[in-house]
Amino acid sequence: MGQINIANSKGRDATVSTLSVRKAKKVRWCDAQQRQAAGIRVLKASLEKDAAALTKQAGGIEKVADLIIAADPELDIENFGRFLKETSNVFINPEGKVVNKVRQFEVVRNPDGSEKERRPRKVSTSNTAVEGQPVKWTGKLMKKSDVYNKFVFSSKQQIGHINGLTYDFLYGMAKELEEKQSLMLLGSGPKGTGPLVFQRGGQNYRGFLEGRTDGNKYCLLLHLSNLELKAPPRPPEAPAEAAKPAALVAAPASTPKPEPATAVTPAVKPPAEPATPSADVADAKAAKPKRAPRKKKDA
Secondary structure (H helix, E strand, O other): OEEEEEEOOOOOEEEEEEEEOOOOOOOOOEOOOOOEOOOOEEOOOOHHHOHHHHHHHHOOHHHHHHHHHHOOOOOOOOOOOOEEOOOOOOEEOOOOOEEOOOOOEEEEEOOOOOEEEEEEOOOOOOOOOOOOOOEEEEEEEEEHHHHHOOEEEEEEEEEEOOOHHHHHHHHHHHHHHHHHOEEEEEEEOOOOOEOEOOOOOOOOEEEEEEEEEEOOEEEEEEEEEEEEOOOOOOOOOOOOOOOOOOOOOOOOOOOOOOOOOOOOOOOOOOOOOOOOOOHHHHHHHHOOOOOOOOOOOOO
16 A cells, blocks of 8 residues: 555645555456466576577577487476566576666657657656655646547556545545546646656656545546557648640631621500490490389388
């Protein structure tokens, strides 16, 4: 269990505990007697018995088979099959001897995998649990979908309280992040722009803080990433084909222009005068008798 000195959005900090998050095993390996089996590391060969040593002893890779048939130089009866428990990493030279002074380099690569820069590696010191220099919120909120599609997470740590005061402190942080549905970018240094280093000589990480709550319960997860996804540059577009010269076309022979036709206005007949009724019809209308008025009846 580790420690981290972390600050909230108001600048108040506290030293709390961290715990590495691991998934529970869903598959268990068992032997023939239904006993649970576990993986272990076994010594396969020593430096005096590996392929490089046998090639040098035989005088060539093509003579190694004859050497193995004649004897068993690849077997170390005393050490082969030993269980390896507590081991340490060491650096060796091409002759197989342990070296003490090693110069390490960092290689920066482009998105296409080519080498961009080679520089001496700097041994960094832990900066996540320094008194008076808490890990600060940068104020940069990022949506979960954007973070998952842009960064590769190598590990995560769960932040937990150590007493009642730090419980309220961390619960408030988780509640605030849950309401915003985003991850907060964390950084080290006075301005919160530096990387996170959890142990001396360790990897530099970017931290993304996620908060969840369930009633009185809370969960603060610190996602760690040291790799950013970048799309390789697009290949240059193919040059457009050169414009083909226009084909020469013979001009048609000149033809006389037709004279414009003269507009002819058609003759319009004058409207016919309305017919006048004859005298006989007029007299018949005048001679039509009129109806006598009706008499009023007395009530």
